Amino acid sequence: MKFLFLLAANIKRKKIRTFLTLGSYFTAFLLFGLLSAIKSAFNQGVDVAGANRIVVGNKTSIIMPLPISYMEKFFELNGVKNVTYASWFGGYYKDPKNFFAQMAVDSYTYFDVYSEFKIEKNQFLDFMKDRQGCIVGKKTAEKYGFKIGDKIPIIASVWGGVWEFNLRAIYTGTKPEDDLTQFFFHASYLEERRPWGKGMVGWYIVEIEKPELAFSISREIDSIFSNSPYETKSDTEKAFALGFVKQIGNIELIILSIGAIVFLTLLLVTSNTMELSVRERSAEFAVLKTIGFSDSLLYFLTISESLFYSFMGGSLGILVAKLFTLKGDPTGGFLPVFYISMNQMVLGFLLIFVFGFLSGILPARRVYKLRIVEALGRI
Amino acid sequence: MVGVDGTGTKSSFLKARNLDKIYYRGEEEIHCLSGLNLDVEKGEFIAFMGPSGSGKTTLLNLLGGLDKPTRGTIFANGIEITSLSENMLAKWRSSNVGFVFQMYNLLPVLTAYQNVEIPLLLTSLSKKEREEHVLLAMELAKIVDRRNHYPSQLSGGQQQRVSIARAIVSSPLFLFCDEPTGDLDRKSGDEIMDLLRSLSKQLDITVLMVTHDPHAAEKSDTVLHLEKGILIEGKPLR
Numbered sequence: 135m136k137f138l139f140l141l142a143a144n145i146k147r148k149k150i151r152t153f154l155t156l157g158s159y160f161t162a163f164l165l166f167g168l169l170s171a172i173k174s175a176f177n178q179g180v181d182v183a184g185a186n187r188i189v190v191g192n193k194t195s196i197i198m199p200l201p202i203s204y205m206e207k208f209f210e211l212n213g214v215k216n217v218t219y220a221s222w223f224g225g226y227y228k229d230p231k232n233f234f235a236q237m238a239v240d241s242y243t244y245f246d247v248y249s250e251f252k253i254e255k256n257q258f259l260d261f262m263k264d265r266q267g268c269i270v271g272k273k274t275a276e277k278y279g280f281k282i283g284d285k286i287p288i289i290a291s292v293w294g295g296v297w298e299f300n301l302r303a304i305y306t307g308t309k310p311e312d313d314l315t316q317f318f319f320h321a322s323y324l325e326e327r328r329p330w331g332k333g334m335v336g337w338y339i340v341e342i343e344k345p346e347l348a349f350s351i352s353r354e355i356d357s358i359f360s361n362s363p364y365e366t367k368s369d370t371e372k373a374f375a376l377g378f379v380k381q382i383g384n385i386e387l388i389i390l391s392i393g394a395i396v397f398l399t400l401l402l403v404t405s406n407t408m409e410l411s412v413r414e415r416s417a418e419f420a421v422l423k424t425i426g427f428s429d430s431l432l433y434f435l436t437i438s439e440s441l442f443y444s445f446m447g448g449s450l451g452i453l454v455a456k457l458f459t460l461k462g463d464p465t466g467g468f469l470p471v472f473y474i475s476m477n478q479m480v481l482g483f484l485l486i487f488v489f490g491f492l493s494g495i496l497p498a499r500r501v502y503k504l505r506i507v508e509a510l511g512r513i
Numbered sequence: 514m515v516g517v518d519g520t521g522t523k524s525s526f527l528k529a530r531n532l533d534k535i536y537y538r539g540e541e542e543i544h545c546l547s548g549l550n551l552d553v554e555k556g557e558f559i560a561f562m563g564p565s566g567s568g569k570t571t572l573l574n575l576l577g578g579l580d581k582p583t584r585g586t587i588f589a590n591g592i593e594i595t596s597l598s599e600n601m602l603a604k605w606r607s608s609n610v611g612f613v614f615q616m617y618n619l620l621p622v623l624t625a626y627q628n629v630e631i632p633l634l635l636t637s638l639s640k641k642e643r644e645e646h647v648l649l650a651m652e653l654a655k656i657v658d659r660r661n662h663y664p665s666q667l668s669g670g671q672q673q674r675v676s677i678a679r680a681i682v683s684s685p686l687f688l689f690c691d692e693p694t695g696d697l698d699r700k701s702g703d704e705i706m707d708l709l710r711s712l713s714k715q716l717d718i719t720v721l722m723v724t725h726d727p728h729a730a731e732k733s734d735t736v737l738h739l740e741k742g743i744l745i746e747g748k749p750l751r
């Protein structure tokens with residue numbers, strides 16, 4: 135502790151350099167925070183995915199439908215607790231840029247299976263009573279200023295025309311990663327109004343009693359419908375979500391690798407700065423050694439200095455990123471879940487420590503090995 | 514008395530025997546010291562003189578435990594410092610030795626006070642006790658009124674006073690000075706020499722000083738000349 139003023143004095147030595155070093159760490163970890171928010175946005179489906187839910191889709195392609203008649207067969211299976219289904223609607227509100235998912239769901243079962251979505255009882259009853267009713271996630275409702283009772287016109291890209299819905303309920307989530315941007319309405323209404331595709335649904339969600347049964351039940355389902363005109367492909371919801379992620383995975387990879395490169399470059403720069411600053415101070419370290427400072431004490435002090443920079447700059451960066459994500463999705467709909475998880479925060483601070491340590495190690499070694507006679511001779 | 518022939522009393526305060534120092538520059542061997550002997554009594558003030566490159570700094574570094582001889586032994590106050598490990602040597606320096614350099618070598622980012630305090634950071638003294646020691650040392654070096662100045666705000670002579678305060682703050686037995694007046698004008702140089710001389714007598718510190726300046730050397734008790742790797746006594750000053 136009593137060595138603190140040595141540290142403080144060094145930090146004041148070259149204000150611009152200190153500022154730039156802190157700035158580098160700040161930028162690097164601001165970037166880290168934002169990238170991890172983007173990453174969790176891409177993976178939100180995976181993180182949220184229940185381990186006790188199996189998604190059953192058409193074997194040929196997820197966009198191909200399955201017959202409604204399959205539902206009963208799923209109920210007959212052992213270990214199945216509940217079954218529901220959903221169909222992709224594919225429309226937009228006013229402008230194609232206003233992107234949020236609309237799904238026609240089996241309103242009797244869907245919200246039992248997705249029990250993480252919380253809906254006020256009265257609102258839900260109103261929704262059930264209105265065949266043109268819809269339920270919208272809190273985020274989307276807030277974003278477009280939807281109020282209960284509002285008429286929401288959705289332009290149907292697939293089915294054509296403008297479909298009007300009445301907002302009857304707004305759902306909230308139970309975890310920060312729950313997707314609060316979706317728009318649900320009665321599958322019966324879709325069935326009634328669409329000119330073709332009747333009797334078909336997009337995919338089924340089978341809720342099972344225990345996650346351990348996921349594999350065997352998936353196998354069983356797929357074998358029942360093999361050799362039928364509509365073969366199925368069943369997977370846990372997690373695996374299903376991963377399949378979705380893979381489709382946008384390349385973009386994610388590009389963003390993340392660019393980020394990683396920038397991140398690493400900034401750290402190389404800070405490490406180099408540290409090295410320079412230590413080299414300039416060779417004579418001073420030699421004097422300290424002359425006075426009796428041991429090699430290991432100076433090693434420790436040099437590492438501390440490096441850690442100081444990484445902690446000051448890095449934690450500020452993470453903090454600012456966190457504050458930024460608290461405001462929610464900055465893209466207006468493409469990243470429905472945009473936040474930095476606790477795990478990512480912990481990882482961030484771990485990285486701050488690791489990089490502070492790493493960028494201090496070479497300079498500290500130099501200080502450790504510095505020979506008094508040679509360093510003083512250089513003055 | 515000072516001796517350079519290796520026959521000094523067994524108990525001399527600082528004793529060097531058969532010191533060799535060879536530097537290697539690629540293939541080339543530079544025999545800097547060869548078979549040097551020295552005996553110094555406690556409280557003596559010795560000046561080393563000699564042509565440039567004769568090995569004065571080298572000798573001072575060996576005696577002060579900053580470097581190790583190629584061969585030979587050094588005993589300081591009964592401790593054989595040539596056999597100490599790097600770490601033990603650092604510890605020994607911190608409590609036994611003070612150094613004063615030609616270029617003062619103060620830390621530019623610290624105030625005069627903080628510079629003087631540095632050696633005490635290695636002790637277990639409390640902040641209050643450290644303050645007492647620092648102020649006393651600065652008082653003795655007659656620089657206490659400038660304690661809050663940074664080195665860049667001080668003249669050469671004043672900086673050297675700060676560095677002397679730093680050298681004596683942990684009450685060392687030895688003071689090693691490498692051309693302490695080398696960068697000062699005549700007047701400041703004289704003042705620094707008077708200060709070193711009075712500190713040596715007042716605090717009973719054994720001082721070993723390298724100098725080029727015969728005028729400065731006059732203030733010492735004994736002048737020794739380094740030539741061809743050994744010390745020679747009593748060569749008349751010119």
Ligand SMILES: Nc1ncnc2c1ncn2[C@@H]1O[C@H](COP(=O)(O)OP(=O)(O)OP(=O)(O)O)[C@@H](O)[C@H]1O
Nearest residue numbers: 536537538543545564565566567568569570571572
């Ligand atoms: N680290 C080193 N490596 C190689 N040679 C060295 C080293 N240090 C000193 N020497 C050589 O040893 C000799 C003595 O050097 P030293 O610095 O001790 O001389 P000096 O008497 O202090 O000279 P000056 O009066 O110029 O300060 C010189 O020839 C020098 O080149």
Ligand SMILES: [Mg+2]
Nearest residue numbers: 569570571691
């Ligand atoms: Mg020299």
